[in-house]
Amino acid sequence: MEENGYTHQQPDLDIIFGALADPTRRAILSRLATGQASVNELAAPFQMSQPAVSRHLKVLEKAGLIQREVDEQRRPARLRADNMALAVNWLDEFRAFWGTSFDRLDDVLVDLQSKPTEEQNHE
Amino acid sequence: MEENGYTHQQPDLDIIFGALADPTRRAILSRLATGQASVNELAAPFQMSQPAVSRHLKVLEKAGLIQREVDEQRRPARLRADNMALAVNWLDEFRAFWGTSFDRLDDVLVDLQSKPTEEQNHE
DNA sequence: AATTTATATAACCTTTTTGTTATGGAAGAA
DNA sequence: TTCTTCCATAACAAAAAGGTTATATAAATT
Structure with a gap:
């Protein structure tokens, strides 16, 4: 095993x-x-x-x-x-790496949403 | 394009x-x-x-x-x-599908954490 | 200078992935 | 019944993935 x-x-x-x-x-x-x-x-x-x-x-x-x-x-x-x-x-599990409380992930997500791609906006 | x-x-x-x-x-x-x-x-x-x-x-x-x-x-x-x-x-983008406010995802995650695998608990 | 350590790259092989065309079957329409 | 529509599967080919061993290179050690 x-x-x-x-x-x-x-x-x-x-x-x-x-x-x-x-x-x-x-x-x-x-x-x-x-x-x-x-x-x-x-x-x-x-x-x-x-x-x-x-x-x-x-x-x-x-x-x-x-x-x-x-x-x-x-x-x-x-x-x-x-x-x-x-x-x-x-x-x-990598959120612990990104920061204690999502901070860095949130930053990235905000960043991505400010320049969205077509695929992200499929609807 | x-x-x-x-x-x-x-x-x-x-x-x-x-x-x-x-x-x-x-x-x-x-x-x-x-x-x-x-x-x-x-x-x-x-x-x-x-x-x-x-x-x-x-x-x-x-x-x-x-x-x-x-x-x-x-x-x-x-x-x-x-x-x-x-x-x-x-x-x-699929969180909208799972439910308006993460509910279903949260359920699944709670469920997974109650029977964790080795890979998930690597540290 | 010669050797050892740490890593990368090359050449090769096998398996998996992803597409094709051809064909078959099941269900609805005529 | 016959035709058409919707979909799956088979057989095939090309390309990508993932491993191997052999070898090259760069830095540290002796």
Whole structure:
């Protein structure tokens, strides 16, 4: 079980962060934050093929970031955000490093919001 | 410039989440949260070769998650957490989905802390 | 000057990721 | 029933990731 001195593995985080590392998948998640959507709807904005999007959805599903449903012929996806909290929770350990009370993180966030990107303002 | 209907790319997040998707690199970051360390010190807990660790460090550096320094022959790494805030900031957009005021996220976090893992409690 | 220590880089291999096209199946429409 | 729509899966190729060993380099030590 033990594989090194200071940590065990947490495979969920591999899968979750891995899923978040792709711009298409992040865009899909952003889209789903506005409500569920069918595969074709999700695929439309991309120049990618439909099977490619289907596989991205499978990656997101394995990461527990979405869940699939059934609506006649459609298999709409809907957000399932619990596992994103897992990611946030891991990042959270670094708040102690950033400062006792979020100060530095807050600074950075304020800074980011003053020059927002399109991706951040997806809605 | 425009590549699809609802988002632009944010390559930083690809790199950052990609860097966080590997358990060795997360363990290195956790170690660095307790203070700077040389390459050999970082490599010691793993059964991996030193060149492999050097490459993990390069990935982390490219992601802006660490910075390298010079101490005689050593090239110690130190945490540079600003870009982790970028990741948190992106995830932040889903707090609206979780609930108006963090409620659901808080629930999940409380839940996680009641059954913590080794990796979460690295210090 | 020669050796040792700390680290980086090169060359290579294997596995995983990410896309493609082709095809199949299930459900609704005609 | 036949056609169309929506989606998944298979087979394939290219590129990226992650490891290895061998070697180079720079600084400290002897």
